[in-house]
Amino acid sequence: MTKTAAVLSIIASAAVSYATLFFLPLAYLAVVAAIPLMYLKGWKSFVAGLVIGTASASSLYLIYPIQKVAQLSAIIGGIVSLSPVLVLTVFPLVYGLIFAFASLLWSEIRENAVHRRGKNGVESQN
Amino acid sequence: MRVKFIVVAVVAIIALSYLSSEFNTLNPVNGLWSAAGNANYTSGNYHISGLQYPVNVSIDSSGVAHIKARNLHDLFMAQGYYEASNRLFQMELEAMLASGNLSSYVGTAALNSDIAMHTIGIPQNAAILNSYVRTYYPQYYGYIQDYAAGVNAYINASAANLPLGFKLIGKKPFQWTPLDSFAWQEYMTWDLTTGGTSQLQTDLLYSAVGYANLSQIWPYYPYYTSNITMVPGNGTVNGLNLSDYGISSNYLWSLNWYSQFATGLNTTMFSSLGNLMKNALSNISDPYGFSTRNTLRPVVGSNSWIVTSNYSSLNSPILANDPHLTLLAPSLWIPVQLEAPGINVTGWGLAGLPGVLIGHTATTSWGLTTPEGATANDYLEMLDGNNYTYNGQEHVMSEYNYSLLGTRHTIFYTNNGPIIARTGNFGISMNWTASTPSPDLVAEIELDMSTNYSQMLNALRLWESPPQNFALAGIHNTGYITAGLYPTINETLPDGQKVAVIGSRSLLNGSNPDYRISGRVPFRYLPQIENPARGFAFAPNQPTVGKDYPYPFIGGYWASGGRAQTIYHYLKSHQGTTVQDMMDLQGNVSDYWASQFVPVILKSLSSMTMNTSQAEAYNILSQWNYTAYVNSTGETVYWYYLSELYNMTFDSVYADHGLSSLTKPFDTSALYLALNDPSSTTWFNGSFNKTSQSAFAREVLFLLQKLGPVNTWEWGRVHQLEIASLTGLSSLGLGPYPMYGDSHTVSAAYVSRQLQVPEPYVTVGPSLREISNPARSIFYGVFPGGPSENPVSYYFSNQLATWFDHGYYNMSAQTTEVRFVYD
Numbered sequence: 001m002t003k004t005a006a007v008l009s010i011i012a013s014a015a016v017s018y019a020t021l022f023f024l025p026l027a028y029l030a031v032v033a034a035i036p037l038m039y040l041k042g043w044k045s046f047v048a049g050l051v052i053g054t055a056s057a058s059s060l061y062l063i064y065p066i067q068k069v070a071q072l073s074a075i076i077g078g079i080v081s082l083s084p085v086l087v088l089t090v091f092p093l094v095y096g097l098i099f100a101f102a103s104l105l106w107s108e109i110r111e112n113a114v115h116r117r118g119k120n121g122v123e124s125q126n
Numbered sequence: 127m128r129v130k131f132i133v134v135a136v137v138a139i140i141a142l143s144y145l146s147s148e149f150n151t152l153n154p155v156n157g158l159w160s161a162a163g164n165a166n167y168t169s170g171n172y173h174i175s176g177l178q179y180p181v182n183v184s185i186d187s188s189g190v191a192h193i194k195a196r197n198l199h200d201l202f203m204a205q206g207y208y209e210a211s212n213r214l215f216q217m218e219l220e221a222m223l224a225s226g227n228l229s230s231y232v233g234t235a236a237l238n239s240d241i242a243m244h245t246i247g248i249p250q251n252a253a254i255l256n257s258y259v260r261t262y263y264p265q266y267y268g269y270i271q272d273y274a275a276g277v278n279a280y281i282n283a284s285a286a287n288l289p290l291g292f293k294l295i296g297k298k299p300f301q302w303t304p305l306d307s308f309a310w311q312e313y314m315t316w317d318l319t320t321g322g323t324s325q326l327q328t329d330l331l332y333s334a335v336g337y338a339n340l341s342q343i344w345p346y347y348p349y350y351t352s353n354i355t356m357v358p359g360n361g362t363v364n365g366l367n368l369s370d371y372g373i374s375s376n377y378l379w380s381l382n383w384y385s386q387f388a389t390g391l392n393t394t395m396f397s398s399l400g401n402l403m404k405n406a407l408s409n410i411s412d413p414y415g416f417s418t419r420n421t422l423r424p425v426v427g428s429n430s431w432i433v434t435s436n437y438s439s440l441n442s443p444i445l446a447n448d449p450h451l452t453l454l455a456p457s458l459w460i461p462v463q464l465e466a467p468g469i470n471v472t473g474w475g476l477a478g479l480p481g482v483l484i485g486h487t488a489t490t491s492w493g494l495t496t497p498e499g500a501t502a503n504d505y506l507e508m509l510d511g512n513n514y515t516y517n518g519q520e521h522v523m524s525e526y527n528y529s530l531l532g533t534r535h536t537i538f539y540t541n542n543g544p545i546i547a548r549t550g551n552f553g554i555s556m557n558w559t560a561s562t563p564s565p566d567l568v569a570e571i572e573l574d575m576s577t578n579y580s581q582m583l584n585a586l587r588l589w590e591s592p593p594q595n596f597a598l599a600g601i602h603n604t605g606y607i608t609a610g611l612y613p614t615i616n617e618t619l620p621d622g623q624k625v626a627v628i629g630s631r632s633l634l635n636g637s638n639p640d641y642r643i644s645g646r647v648p649f650r651y652l653p654q655i656e657n658p659a660r661g662f663a664f665a666p667n668q669p670t671v672g673k674d675y676p677y678p679f680i681g682g683y684w685a686s687g688g689r690a691q692t693i694y695h696y697l698k699s700h701q702g703t704t705v706q707d708m709m710d711l712q713g714n715v716s717d718y719w720a721s722q723f724v725p726v727i728l729k730s731l732s733s734m735t736m737n738t739s740q741a742e743a744y745n746i747l748s749q750w751n752y753t754a755y756v757n758s759t760g761e762t763v764y765w766y767y768l769s770e771l772y773n774m775t776f777d778s779v780y781a782d783h784g785l786s787s788l789t790k791p792f793d794t795s796a797l798y799l800a801l802n803d804p805s806s807t808t809w810f811n812g813s814f815n816k817t818s819q820s821a822f823a824r825e826v827l828f829l830l831q832k833l834g835p836v837n838t839w840e841w842g843r844v845h846q847l848e849i850a851s852l853t854g855l856s857s858l859g860l861g862p863y864p865m866y867g868d869s870h871t872v873s874a875a876y877v878s879r880q881l882q883v884p885e886p887y888v889t890v891g892p893s894l895r896e897i898s899n900p901a902r903s904i905f906y907g908v909f910p911g912g913p914s915e916n917p918v919s920y921y922f923s924n925q926l927a928t929w930f931d932h933g934y935y936n937m938s939a940q941t942t943e944v945r946f947v948y949d
Contacts, residue, residue: 002752006312020153021153021154022155025150025153025154025155025156025157026146026150026153027142027143027145027146027149027150027153028139028142028143031139031143036458042131042815057154058154060154061154061159063154063155063163064154064159064160064162064163065162065163065165068162068163068165068918069159069162071162071917071918072158072159072161072162072917072918074820074857075857075858075917075918076152076158076857077857078856078857079294079855079857079858087152088154091146091149091150091152091157092154094142094145094146094149095146095153097138097142098138098139098142098143101134101135101138101139101140101142102135103132104131104135105132105135105136105139108131108132108135109132112129112132117556123188
């Protein structure tokens with residue numbers, strides 16, 4: 001895979017991630033947003049998924065005044081007896097992890113399919 | 127190897143997705159965090175389906191909304207939309223609470239609260255009131271419907287981005303109806319109702335300590351209040367007093383009003399009814415902990431006073447009001463101006479109810495305090511199965527059935543009211559005036575439309591429950607009326623004379639027709655005064671009228687009068703009262719009873735041999751000027767002295783009889799006993815001086831252990847304010863803050879006297895402050911909060927700091943900050 005294709009798949013994945021987070025913000029939809037990362041191989045797809053997922057979800061806090069977000073995280077943290085930082089990071093982290101495993105899954109499925117196709121090709125040559 | 131990766135990934139995705147369902151509400155776009163984005167008001171147009179013309183709304187720099195519409199339909203609809211956009215969660219939570227349906231929101235935790243609401247009769251009364259207003263006041267019912275339509279318009283508009291509270295509990299709002307407004311009105315009526323619990327408490331004490339001792343600690347009129355009634359004088363109202371019936375007030379008030387002539391019951395029965403009465407108290411107390419009627423709370427009240435044109439520096443009436451309610455975040459109040467043809471009113475409405483309850487028009491202003499005369503009376507019923515005995519015959523009790531969390535419950539009614547507790551063949555029913563429909567919202571809207579004093583007075587003919595001391599001020603006239611339904615019982619005195627009295631001191635015999643409610647106080651003879659000759663009048667929950675009042679308040683459970691004394695002495699010495707004087711008085715933190723009690727305490731300690739700390743505490747007390755600022759050490763020494771004194775006297779007697787949860791006697795009862803019965807064996811173990819010295823020694827030891835050196839005993843360390851959230855979640859509340867004032871200061875900060883450091887948080891205090899002079903268009907106000915329920919909004923608590931500082935906003939001279947149009 002070329003560098004350009006890798007960059008394109010990362011950009012596409014980030015775009016889909018933002019789209020799902022904006023319009024249907026359910027963490028498991030990271031599975032959909034991770035599809036473009038299937039072109040990355042193995043751990044690279046995992047790491048890319050983790051970074052894109054966590055970063056895209058976290059960056060959405062920027063649509064609000066940061067001081068208000070901090071204030072709210074202290075309040076919610078107080079209610080659920082968790083640290084405000086954890087309250088802030090829990091969704092992006094879970095989303096990022098689903099994203100990462102989904103990227104790995106798509107990548108492996110694709111690799112598997114390519115491998116099989118390759119195998120089938122060898123067999124036909126024989 | 128790759129298959130392993132796939133399996134691991136699939137398992138991880140499924141597990142994390144499952145886990146994520148718990149965290150989706152934390153998503154940054156439309157989860158809880160959206161409250162951070164909704165923190166400020168945004169200018170623009172908001173579409174409300176059903177409006178006939180565009181409505182202009184501007185928010186001024188103090189956070190007050192000014193709503194201007196072209197007709198009343200649009201005005202009340204816009205008010206509903208505006209209030210819902212700021213307070214929807216609070217409104218719905220309150221409506222659920224009042225409707226006895228909170229358990230459907232929060233589960234079994236609210237079950238006891240829901241049962242209490244139905245036992246008291248709040249939802250049932252709301253339904254009756256709803257039908258009544260719809261039938262007899264269709265025009266006003268229409269306004270209440272318009273308000274509900276506005277609330278629902280907001281609910282529909284916000285479906286995709288619900289207020290924070292709904293997201294936290296994972297519920298969607300229900301559609302608002304006029305019944306929800308009436309339910310909240312009924313809840314507030316109960317919160318401000320006197321009686322019901324009081325008679326049960328006094329009966330329990332009667333059986334524990336006997337009439338003589340009970341009369342000492344709970345006299346019919348609190349000690350030292352004869353000079354401070356709301357209506358100056360002996361109790362004559364519009365020319366009528368007790369002597370017109372040939373009855374001597376000295377004779378009437380010397381009677382034992384717990385005895386059989388007054389109640390139809392033999393007082394020896396009380397001791398065998400102890401558990402029944404305790405159950406009744408428990409069944410009608412508010413387990414949600416919000417109501418000020420909770421017996422564990424200190425006796426609370428409100429302030430208001432007026433000065434006449436002749437007494438005012440402005441040659442026109444000035445009015446001041448600060449109603450004391452549970453301080454909540456968000457506040458029960460929401461400030462607003464409502465303007466349309468026929469109405470231009472500014473003030474504070476109760477969130478969930480249309481109109482303005484306390485405020486002013488261009489030419490009138492008014493305020494409210496609670497008069498503390500019984501409007502709920504308890505009856506002992508003779509029961510047999512589902513029958514009750516009345517006038518020698520058995521009758522079938524009517525039933526009211528309701529379901530909570532799938533379980534059916536039944537309330538039984540006698541002709542006196544709902545059975546609030548039952549043991550075997552005895553039951554206690556409660557006759558509460560709120561079961562008679564009270565079109566208070568109609569009266570309120572008429573007040574909002576008033577242009578002069580007599581229109582205000584006329585509007586109050588419709589006000590029934592709870593009776594309220596209305597302070598009224600127009601351009602020229604000012605005065606008071608205790609408006610509302612006071613039920614009367616025709617009593618035959620031991621000498622054979624008959625008199626209609628208000629309420630009772632005790633349970634009444636429900637089987638005997640002689641003790642039924644048989645009438646009401648006519649409007650003309652309700653406690654009232656117009657343009658008092660002495661130049662001022664005041665109504666901070668002290669006795670409203672003197673002992674010659676033609677309808678004796680047997681069930682007058684008045685406040686101790688400490689605030690009333692401060693107000694009386696202040697106004698008496700401030701002829702030519704200015705607006706600044708009124709402000710200063712609202713901010714007054716002097717404890718009048720302390721000024722009377724401390725010399726007595728010091729005298730009792732003068733013969734005591736003291737160690738260094740005790741001597742230091744004694745010096746602080748002797749030099750104290752009776753003010754309760756947060757840095758006052760004198761207040762701390764005084765307050766904990768009294769706590770120890772109570773602990774050794776009243777608390778110990780109460781505890782011996784298993785009555786620790788009952789309301790404690792006033793400070794003035796302790797003062798009276800110290801002065802007039804210092805060798806009481808019941809209260810002082812034979813010697814006030816010895817008890818006083820022990821209390822002082824124990825106090826000093828206790829505070830040294832808890833607070834350290836005497837000079838660090840600042841009041842603010844032990845006396846703190848918490849403005850709680852109705853949800854009970856401390857993170858959504860405000861405080862605790864070090865708090866000035868005490869239970870007897872005009873700037874009140876009530877505290878339940880407990881031997882603990884810090885004291886239990888102050889939760890009740892001035893829920894708003896209003897000062898007005900309509901003749902010169904002078905209107906000042908402040909309240910401890912803001913219009914928004916969003917805890918990260920500036921408007922959640924934008925007026926709090928000013929309230930703390932006893933500051934005010936000029937309500938007619940604020941700049942506009944944000945404008946929007948409802949169309």
